[in-house]
Amino acid sequence: MTKMIGADIVLESLKRLEATTIFGYPGGVVLPLYDRLPAHPEIRHILVRHEQGGGHAADGYARASGKLGVALATSGPGATNLVTAITTAMMDSVPTLFITGNVGRNLLGKDGFQEADITGITMPIVKHNYLVMRAQDLAYTFAEAAHIATTGRPGPVHIDIPKDVFTEEAEFEWPTTVSIRGYRPVLRGNPAQVKRAAAIIDAAERPIIFAGHGIILGRAHEELRTFAEKAGIPVLNTLLGLGGMPHDHVLNYGMMGMHGSYWANHAASNADVIIGLGMRMDDRALGRFADMNPTAKIVHIDIDPAEHNKNLIATVPIVGDVREVLPQLCDEVAQRSHVEWIRWIDQVRDGHRTSMSIPGGETLTTQYVVDRIADSIGTEGVVVTGVGQHQMWAAQFMRISRPYQLITSGGLGTMGFEVPAALGAQVACPDRAVWTICGDGGFQMTFQEIATMVDERLPVKMAIMNNGYLGMVRQWQELIYQDNYVAVAMSQPDFVKIAEAYGIKGILVTDKDRVVDAIAEANAYDGPVILDFRVEAQGNVWPMVPAGASLTETVESREEIAQLLGQPIPANPEPAR
Amino acid sequence: MKHTVVALVEDRPGVLNRVASLFRRRGFNIDSLAVGTTEEQGISRMTIVLDGADGIVEQVEKQLYKLIDVVKVSDVTHEEAVTRELALIKVRCMSEQRAEVLDLIQIFRAQAVDVTPNSLIIQLVAGGETLDALVDNLRPYGIREMVRTGRIAMVRGNRTTAVHEQEPESAQRFHLESGRRPEEEHLQYVSK
Structure with missing residues (x-):
């Protein structure tokens, strides 16, 4: 046994767990941990641009690799920024480990600068969580946390570590087994x-x-x-x-x-x-x-x-x-x-x-773009989606044929999941083509992670299905709220210029006949690419089971849904911008 | 229908919060909750009385089991069980009424545990319905203050609701000690 400080115990523990990729963001209380990172070159730390991005990246990494995904954040706002990512991983049962720092033990509960009761906050959105109060408990905590996250029904586990625990000395003793009498997953069927x-x-x-x-x-x-x-x-x-x-x-x-x-x-x-x-x-x-x-x-x-x-x-x-x-x-x-x-x-x-088919005609539709991307990357590629119409069309037309060819936020339905999760998937699968099908809304929630892709040379292809609307909201407002369009049309920045600003490739596609070439051009480019597909604004995802209806009430057109809901057939005018 | 559920949990910081949070989150109604130590070091016993159909109680049990710190859950509602609550009731009682009140509480096998010229504290350990009956009978005298514990329960006979599994020493030590705040004087002040 060797004596070392808490920060070294954390990093040694991660090595024992073979969880050597961390998506993190530094801050005051985790500085003692960052201070020790150079002494552990086996650990790859990926500096994200927002803790939520780090959390989703760990999630995407875990899904694509089948290994434990790890995200790290500082106390207070750093920790609370993880909440959406933790909940996403919880709802979809993804094996993830979230590590946060907290204020020193003497300051806990005293409302010190950047203190948040983060274990209290995450309690209902994790499989289990820990507040580690002594450096001597760190190794066992990590061993147990990883065991809980990856076995049974997997899920996120959160470990909160006060600043002075990182600097406290203790013997490093890695447990050979963990034993939790309240946790014995049953594997074989009766x-x-x-x-x-x-x-x-x-x-x-x-x-x-x-x-x-x-x-x-x-x-x-x-x-x-x-x-x-x-x-x-x-x-x-x-x-x-x-x-x-x-x-x-x-x-x-x-x-x-x-x-x-x-x-x-x-x-x-x-x-x-x-x-x-x-x-x-x-x-x-x-x-x-x-x-x-x-x-x-x-x-x-x-x-x-x-x-x-x-x-x-x-x-x-x-x-x-x-x-x-x-x-x-x-x-x-x-x-x-x-x-x-x-x-x-x-x-x-x-x-x-x-x-449920790809519309013909000259109009550029998401369905067509998705189908062409599926064609170009085959089943060996990875596709990560956001949430909304494009997600459903990707599910319908990507011809998903192997586990985690599709990575998507299902349970929580987290818009903004796509870009950081694709980043994580690309880290896990450097040799696969990773595409993300984005909505123009969700893309703008988390696209700051493009900077991370640039730093880490992650050639993710981001295909934005840009229709200028929150498409699924627009669809519901048309079909269920009778054309009452509220807070749904969005002006968009010039996505090609955003690509330029990040020093990556940007491609604008307005015509259907340009789609195949644009996808090929993106695939050939050795780096991240934004593809701005100006798709049909008023397309609807069919078939549809309106919320609260039964599967036998699956409708296939506006006429049918109007009849089902006992409403007039929506006119579907263009929403005002 | 009222159900009495016994949960044996690891005595660790936050476990009460986890259980309470689960009930809130899933919309289960708690009537009462009693927590205390058990024959086993490191194991606490929660007795939860809740209102709901059998299907809801099945969900409660399963959701409780999902908590890592919950070791055993048992619904003793339909078991032959001893169930008890304790009440302390401060009742208005002038000297001239005292004999009458003492007679009354005798019927319930309750005890007077404090007396002043114009009040009595009455203590009763009994099932919930007996307590309700005593309270109803004392109400005419004027109840000035009352406190009742949650229900606790134990199944009659040889069968036990207990944790039989001993963990390896290292795990046991970790589960008993970790997560607790060390003594303040050993902690140095660490600035942000």
């Missing part, structure tokens, strides 16, 4: 429950799989495919579950939910057995709970028992890691092929493809 589930699945005539983020977090995509193929069951994805099944797999029917396909939502509603895999039965995926296929039997497999019976009552709940439970279930179920049921879904699909 065999009796698995048998009950298999019996229900074998008796099903119209079974369907809802594949969620758990498939991707648990890297259980192979297990999912094997199970679905043996039991002959069609697969629907939640937004975060996209990539759990290859896009072109014959059993894959794509995304369900608010902007899922008509056929997916109707397959979900007409199934007699629902198999929820690593998903939390969210309202955006399922529509109105009371009318979510009330007659279907539900087999719900999730590592978090609190998700069972929370929104829908499960006929057979199974607690466990989908990667462990799926092979168990696969051994028990009979080989089947539900030919008639699949033919029924295919027929629905054949009749409703147009509502």
Whole structure:
């Protein structure tokens, strides 16, 4: 054992955890830690431009790499700036570690300069948090924190460290194991429950799989495919579950939910057995709970028992890691092929493809741009989105086929996630093409991180779907609030000039025939690129399940939604600027 | 319906905050909450009385289990259990009424624990309904002050609600000691 100061213990601990990439921003109370960074050259510190950006970057890094993402901030405002990023990671169960400094122990609770009760603030938005009061506790805290963040249902863990703990001396003793009696995640499914589930699945005539983020977090995509193929069951994805099944797999029917396909939502509603895999039965995926296929039997497999019976009552709940439970279930179920049921879904699909297709004509649309980007980077590229219309179109048309080909803020729906998360993804995957599909609104929330990309030579391609509106808000105001456009039109800066200001490449695209060339030009450029696509302003994402409606009420046009809501058909005039 | 839920938690800074925050966040209504030490060093026992349907209580239990510091949760509502609350009631009572009041509280097996010429403090340990009944009977005399604890409960018979798992020594030490503020005099003043 060696004696060292708290700052060195923190950095040694991160090395033991192989979490050697930190997205951070310095400030008064973390200076003792920064002071020691040069003595630990194995640690790569990436200086971001805003703590929220650092948090999202750690999130994007964690998703793209499957490793623990780490963000570091100072006390007070530095720490509170992390809150949105922590909540984003919590809602999407991303294994992340957030480290903050705090004022010296003598000043805690005295409202000193830049003091915030950050452990009190983060308590409801983390999987667990710590305030470390002695340097001798640091190593154990980091070991335990990383264990909690990366096992079970992953999530963010926050460690708050007073300034004088960084400078206090203690023995560095790295624990060989951690033991927490209040935390024992169950990984294998209960065999009796698995048998009950298999019996229900074998008796099903119209079974369907809802594949969620758990498939991707648990890297259980192979297990999912094997199970679905043996039991002959069609697969629907939640937004975060996209990539759990290859896009072109014959059993894959794509995304369900608010902007899922008509056929997916109707397959979900007409199934007699629902198999929820690593998903939390969210309202955006399922529509109105009371009318979510009330007659279907539900087999719900999730590592978090609190998700069972929370929104829908499960006929057979199974607690466990989908990667462990799926092979168990696969051994028990009979080989089947539900030919008639699949033919029924295919027929629905054949009749409703147009509502989810890429518009023809001369107009430059987001759908078209997304499709061309998908074409150019293939499934090996990574696409990170913001939140809104462009996110839904990316989900619909990016042909997501592998885990974390798509990185998006699903649960919290955080605008401004895209640019910093793409930065983090590029750090994790230096050899992959990383594109971010941005909205013109979300881009302006966090694009300060371009400076970080320049410093770190991260060649992220940022495609802004610039329609001059908060597109999804505009869509709702048109369709649900009857053309009452309020606070939705936005003037935009010249994004090409912003690119110039940062010393990166900027490309303006106004015509459809320029799209392919512009994407190729961006891909060929060795550095970050902003592409300003001036897309159609008044496009709507179809199909749509209005908030509070049931999946059977999936509508495909303005006429249908007006009829559903009992409102006149919106005229859709151009909103005033 | 009222449920009595027992939670055994690690006795660590912030654990009460975590539990209270969870109830607030998920919209569960707490009627009463009693916290105290247990037979096991480092484990505190929370007895929570809450109002809600069985499905809500299932969620409460599962959400409590998600807290890392919560080791065991048990709904004892439908168990054969001893449940007790303690009340101290300061009641207006002139000397000439004293015999009458003492007679009355005798029925409830309550005790007078303080007396002045014009008041009494009455103490009762009992189930909640008995306490309510005593309060109703004392109200005509004039209740000047009252304090009641939350309910505590223990299942009858040989079965126990206890933590049986011992952690390795290093983990136990960490869980008992970490996060607590060291004595102030050992701390040097560190400026911003």
